[in-house]
Amino acid sequence: MGGLDPEERAAWISLSLVEGVGLLTFGRLVGHFGGAAPALAAIRAGRLGPLAAELRLRHVVRAALVQAAADPQSLQTPLRRLGLWTLTPLDERWPARLRGLADPPVTLHGWGEVASLEAVRAVAVVGTRRPTPAGRLLASRLGDRLAEVGVVVVSGLAIGIDGAAHAAVVARGGRTVAVIGAGHRAPGPRAHRRLMRDIVDSGGAVVSELGPLAAATRGTYPRRNRILSGLADTVMVVEAPARSGAINTAHHALEQGRNLLVAPGRPGEVRTAGCLRLLRETEARPLIGLDEALADAGIDPRLALAPGPEASPRRHAEPGQEGLGPAERAVAQRLGAGPADLDQLVAATGLAPATVASALGLLQLRGWAQASGATYLPAGPLLAGA
């Protein structure tokens, strides 16, 4: 299969979008008939029978294939309607990292910049959907630091660790790729709609191997994890209980020969039990600090690549502490030392709750702090000092 054959490419995409055709069926069809376009032609000619019997295709799938062969173009309408681009392994821009995978996706649909998938350096940051404030902070700091040195951060757009990492990258003006486990018509959690727009607006991408109309099911999230780890050179796990998507991603990373860094947790703590197990039972290395993590990921911070010229820092436009009063500065200073709730901020600054809250309001509005339950976390420029 050399060069770009538009007809084959269109047939490839259409065939991949047929409902009920998974990786296995797709592979057999393409393998048996010698390509996607020949497969569709054969189905049109009524030669599907023997193979269908061999593959034990259900009737609905056979009917869907016959219908798709008759009108392959209509399957691609949702792609156009949602403004998605599609990559296939036939394309030159198919991410090089995916070519080495044992079970690569057949297609990749996405919003945003294809270039973000081809970044020289890419690191995945994953973890639980219900992190502790400390875990959320670590994810933010990783995202912030990685963005600062020009690394593309890959994650899963879930709430919790994923969201914190994505948001920190966006706030720093860096590029980040979200690999979602559903179709683009209903992508990710509703709370992250805005974050998703920000990711696309700041030069990143939101991608999925599933057709745009596909719904998330039990199986789609674990399967997308192989793409998540596959698109990165290094996978960093922040907080993960024993059975979790993040652990699943970590195992994919190991199988794919990716570098695996895991933030250790406290023995006996359920929310990080999976991390400790990874450290004990695999060749994962502990993530003990930002600089060490960069070093272990093979990133020399001195060779920091400037973030893409089109990406501009969002929200906290003004660097330094201009526009902040003494109260804001005092609160910022305390937050820079780590997460704190209002009680701790009041105690540390000696200011009245109303003054502290007002300062927190401004810091949050500027993107220098964020709330996680009763706890406030540093964000944006404060992450560097944390």
Add this chain to the structure above:
Amino acid sequence: MLATLITAVIDGLDGALIRVEVDVAPGLPSCHIVGLPDAALSEARERVRAAVRNAGYDYPASRITVNLAPADRRKRGAAYDLAIAVGILVASGQLRAGGGPLALLGELSLDGSIRPVAGVLPMVATLVRRGHRRVGVPSPNVGEARLVAGVEAYGLDGLDDAVRLVAGPRGRRAQAATRRPPVLVSAPTAGGLGEVAPPVDPASAEAVDLADIRGQAAARWALEIALAGGHNLLMVGPPGAGKTLLARTIPGLLPPLGPSEALELAVIESVAGLLGPEPTLRRARPFRAPHHTSSYVAVVGGGPRLMPGLVSLAHRGVLFLDELAEFDRFVLDALRQPLEEGTIHLARASGQVTYPARVQLVAAMNPCRCGYDGDPEVACRCGLNEPERYQRKVSGPLLDRLDLRVELRRVPPADLLSSGPAEASRVVAERIAAARARALARNQGLVNAELVGTSLVRAARLGGAARERLSELATATGLSARATHRLLRVARTIADLAGLEAVEEPSILAAAALRSGDGGSLGRLAA
């Protein structure tokens, strides 16, 4: 022979005048009560007969007809017993009325003694308004009757007392006048006020003082704002964080009731039969804390006699719902009307009434079933979507009515021991009272939580910078109009607590920070 007496009936929180006409005529001995009586009233026949006999009078062996006018009004209860009995005595010639016009209220016991009834206060108020200033009421109720201005109230212990009162000095004396004469208790002071209640209400005596609560700066502050502005408050936190303890400081923090507010509340309590024998107008605002297993009727009101529920008994005060998510969904949904309109309308087969229910809602709940979602120390045992599901048990429209939400965390043991004495309730209560007074003066008698639309914008007196900041916030966080108003109301109270005329930038930012935990405003920035 015909006798006519005046009594009254309860209709919601109002009394209505009832004329009792008794006719005793020759015929087969019988007694008919006409004029839409309910079961309790039909049984009056039996009570009256026994009471009349046992008090030493003759029950006429004639045809007795009792009419309760107006005939189209449904009558319930036993407060007419006394009027019917006296009417029979007059109509049968055993008693000649000589004491001047008199209205009678009271239920009879079979031995002729008089039992207290509910709703004396509004009934007496109606009688006085309609020109019947002389009223005989059961002795235990005379205290509440005298809360009405201009009343001449007599406490009655038995049928004899009533007879003596009706007869007057020149009338026929009772045959067995062994009891002491009825006591006249008239309303002494203007404005319908009895004696001033002792400054310490039993409720506030049990109240916890804020000085005894360690840490929880955010929650203390939120509570102060809520009470100063009348905002509904939701406290979310793990078990043992101190939500309930904090709520128990509320009685000691609330500003006292005004005289007219106290009278409104006394009327409700009278209808519910909760005014004791020596009622005084209360100064402490009511604080009602129904358990989460409380029934719909207990909280909302209703039942066969359409009694007011706790939401009405907490009128002008605080309704505290601990474990909000554990309450019956129907109970919570029924609270929406009181929270929006300050009244609760009960429509049942037995009739319709509207009770006042201007309550401030303070609620507390765990973040999830096990209570530890988001706790930095203890891992939550709930499933991934469990916290969301748990919080969804409280409906969106109700959550919309909660101006303030504050997250509590467990106070580490070290903090419990180390931190110095916290501010006492007395100090905080003074600030609350001052802020509230400032708001009431500016808002024409409304607390900030009751401000809407134009009145809110006018009360906020936003300057240019503050206006800009507010619209920046609203845009950045995608606030709805309703959420923006909520923010502004809270900011108005924060400014009132700081003694500011206008809502300035810091108050707006602080209000935004307060609700940030739930993604209501700034929380959306974080995600």
